[in-house]
Amino acid sequence: MPSNYRTYQPEQSYLLPPSLSDWLPEEHLAFFISEAVDEMDLSAFYEPLEQGDPRGKQPYHPAMMLKVLIYAYATGTFSSRRIAQKIEEDVAFRVLAAGNFPSHRTICDFRQQHLQKFVELFVQVVLIAKGSGLVKLGRVAIDGTKVKANASRHKAMSYDRMKEEEQRLVSEIAELTGQAERTDRKEDQEYGSEKRGDEVPEELKRRKSRLKKIREAKKRLEERQAEEDRQKGRYPGDKGKPNGKKGHPYQKEFGQPKEKAQENFTDPQSRIMKSGNGFEQCYNAQACVDEANQIIVAAGLTNCAADNAQLIPMVEATQANTGELPEQVLADAGYRSEPNFEYLESKNIDGVIAFGREGKENTAPVSLSNPATQRMKEKLASADGEAAYRRRKVIVEPVFGWIKQVLGFRQFSFRGPTKNNAEWHLVCLAINLRRMSTGIRLAAA
Numbered sequence: 001m002p003s004n005y006r007t008y009q010p011e012q013s014y015l016l017p018p019s020l021s022d023w024l025p026e027e028h029l030a031f032f033i034s035e036a037v038d039e040m041d042l043s044a045f046y047e048p049l050e051q052g053d054p055r056g057k058q059p060y061h062p063a064m065m066l067k068v069l070i071y072a073y074a075t076g077t078f079s080s081r082r083i084a085q086k087i088e089e090d091v092a093f094r095v096l097a098a099g100n101f102p103s104h105r106t107i108c109d110f111r112q113q114h115l116q117k118f119v120e121l122f123v124q125v126v127l128i129a130k131g132s133g134l135v136k137l138g139r140v141a142i143d144g145t146k147v148k149a150n151a152s153r154h155k156a157m158s159y160d161r162m163k164e165e166e167q168r169l170v171s172e173i174a175e176l177t178g179q180a181e182r183t184d185r186k187e188d189q190e191y192g193s194e195k196r197g198d199e200v201p202e203e204l205k206r207r208k209s210r211l212k213k214i215r216e217a218k219k220r221l222e223e224r225q226a227e228e229d230r231q232k233g234r235y236p237g238d239k240g241k242p243n244g245k246k247g248h249p250y251q252k253e254f255g256q257p258k259e260k261a262q263e264n265f266t267d268p269q270s271r272i273m274k275s276g277n278g279f280e281q282c283y284n285a286q287a288c289v290d291e292a293n294q295i296i297v298a299a300g301l302t303n304c305a306a307d308n309a310q311l312i313p314m315v316e317a318t319q320a321n322t323g324e325l326p327e328q329v330l331a332d333a334g335y336r337s338e339p340n341f342e343y344l345e346s347k348n349i350d351g352v353i354a355f356g357r358e359g360k361e362n363t364a365p366v367s368l369s370n371p372a373t374q375r376m377k378e379k380l381a382s383a384d385g386e387a388a389y390r391r392r393k394v395i396v397e398p399v400f401g402w403i404k405q406v407l408g409f410r411q412f413s414f415r416g417p418t419k420n421n422a423e424w425h426l427v428c429l430a431i432n433l434r435r436m437s438t439g440i441r442l443a444a445a
Helices: 029-038 043-049 062-074 080-089 091-097 104-113 117-131 159-191 202-231 308-322 338-346 371-381 383-390 397-406 417-444
Strands: 139-148 156-158 262-264 271-275 278-290 296-302 328-331 350-353
Touching (some): 029 091, 029 417, 043 062, 062 091, 062 104, 080 091, 080 104, 139 271, 139 308, 139 397, 278 308, 296 417, 308 338, 328 383, 350 371, 397 417
Parallel strands (some): 139 328, 328 350
Antiparallel strands (some): 139 278, 156 262, 278 296
């Protein structure tokens, strides 16, 4: 006897229109993001649309576009083409889009147009988390992670190679120019001087374009090196010993980069940094994470591989975003410096910053001229200091793990630090909303 199956009629039409709220469970992330966006101040997104579209087209609702974009980032979808595909195929995306089907170009343009506004939106999310009791600011941890730039390291060239290529291209351009002139004279004799034959050969155009790019990159390297030399106390024409002290004369002229110094042609402001996959063109993305529910309360971006200069800006950003200073700040040895320790003390913040890798602490003596460093070393040697520092890796490192492993965000979509800083804030607000969805649900249970 055949089994009595449940009814299955895929061609059956609905007698009444279905409700979007019935398509997903109540606790679904899409509903939480939708409700969170509805609570945000989106006036900055509406302003550009107040005058209407000059082409007479009706724009998509900014709230709908935001909900779709934030949900996409919160679930690991960053490509505008992939987002447009998801709106057609994925139930959660269709619920948020509510019958709208923006093209990938529309999604891309919306993200580009409003990119800088995501920095302000990130702050609103932090304040919502704080208002919900999910941010305590008792203890925070600061750290950085290297995120691949939208540039290939194979599109970079060292300063030494630039000089070689510059000489080679100048020589080839001169040869091609001479060859073109000889051809012109020959054609003038054969066809007469009135016939055109003076067009620049394509091969010559290509070499001139490449020479221009190399010279521009070479100039950027030299300007950057000159600025570094000025910060070290050097000045143009200074060839003597560093700052008049004993030692060897400078090996390089003022403003002359090292032979191995590199510049990237695709994203010149990105830098070669050591990442988990070796040396790549990267940016250094920063985050300050609150211990209570691992909410990111401040985010930032730099093209400097070292973290040292980022501690004070991250603490100040935390205060600007939340209106409060944290009670305790944890950070690894990359943030160690006397000015950083003095700053934390001046703000009455209990700083716990390592001197080296855990289990391999730096035992070198501390200079008496660095009293704040001496006090930090004594704190780290205490039982309370050791216990506090052990909390660092379980506060901030899982957040980077979620962003890179769970969401799969490993490369920026844009070029330049300004745009990538905005996208980093979008990533951080998306992961915050994902964390808040869980935290609020658990608090209500």
